[in-house]
Each structure stands twice: as C-alpha cells, then as structure tokens.
Amino acid sequence: MATKVLIIDRDEVLAQSLRDALPSHTHWEFNNARGVAEGLRRIREIKPDIVLLDGNFGGSFKESLDFLWLLRTSPELRDLPVLILSEAPAMAGELLDGLGLGAKNFQAKPVGAEGILARVEMILASLERSKTWPAQLTDLERMSADDKKRCQEQLLDQYRRLTRRGL
Numbered sequence: 001m002a003t004k005v006l007i008i009d010r011d012e013v014l015a016q017s018l019r020d021a022l023p024s025h026t027h028w029e030f031n032n033a034r035g036v037a038e039g040l041r042r043i044r045e046i047k048p049d050i051v052l053l054d055g056n057f058g059g060s061f062k063e064s065l066d067f068l069w070l071l072r073t074s075p076e077l078r079d080l081p082v083l084i085l086s087e088a089p090a091m092a093g094e095l096l097d098g099l100g101l102g103a104k105n106f107q108a109k110p111v112g113a114e115g116i117l118a119r120v121e122m123i124l125a126s127l128e129r130s131k132t133w134p135a136q137l138t139d140l141e142r143m144s145a146d147d148k149k150r151c152q153e154q155l156l157d158q159y160r161r162l163t164r165r166g167l
Contacts, residue, residue: 002029005120006048008039008067014052014085018113028117036067043077050120055086055098055106068101078102081123085109085116 007015007030015032031046033039055064071077081104104123107116
C-alpha cells in the first residue's frame, strides 16, 4: 500500500521534485494542494498518511499555524501528522507554537527529496511504534531480568545505528 503524502504549498515544485527523485519507489503517492480550502478538501478526499505544510503558507507563519490549529480542533483530523517546511528561519516562539499545535517536526527549505523522505519515514515509523507500546509494556512486565537486559541492549544498538545515520 502506498504512503500518501499531501504537500500543501503555493507551488508544485516540491511535489514534482519528490516525484522526479523517486520514480522507482512505488510505495509513495504525492499529492499537492495550493490553499487552505483545497488542502482541507484534499485531506478529506485522499486521507493522507502525512501532510507537508509550507511554513510560509499564505504569506506568513501565522497562517500556517492557523491551518494547523484548524486540523487539531477537528476530531477526524487531529491525529494527522504534519511536517512543517519553512524557507525563512522561523522565530523560536513560532517553532514552539507549531510543536504545541501538534506538528511532528520542522524542516528548513530548500531541502533535497531524500532529506524530506527520511524525515517522513522517521515520523511515520515513530507513530507506528507508539501504537504498539501499551502491549509492549505489558510484555515487559512479564519478562525475566535477562530478557529485559537483552531487550535494552538491542534498543541501545538500534539507537546507535540511527544516530550514526543522522536520523
């Protein structure tokens, strides 16, 4: 099944560059929206796995935050992961506001397709892992001390591999 990515940006350059960079990857589906109304319509229509939101959407960071707030106050859309892409360096307060409204991360533009896709994969993998945590915690309670130690070592090894790759 394809990973559906909706890019809400004023122009379609980013969506096209992602499509061009990954012609052999069939598990990615990129869609674009150019405005708030179109973005909401496309979200409801295609049900994306993640949204890439232009941080300067509509001309200001505030408009991007307003759009994010709109998503977070909608019961059916509040859990939709959003990655904010920002050309201009945003103020620390704006970045914190975006995170406070549920953005999963930020990415400075310009950025290559591989960088964006790595970030998207990281966010989606994190969300997938978080769905299984309650069951894993119950399993951990039943583990022997040796099994817990082995599990901790495996997690530490995985963490070291990810940090070496820069993720």
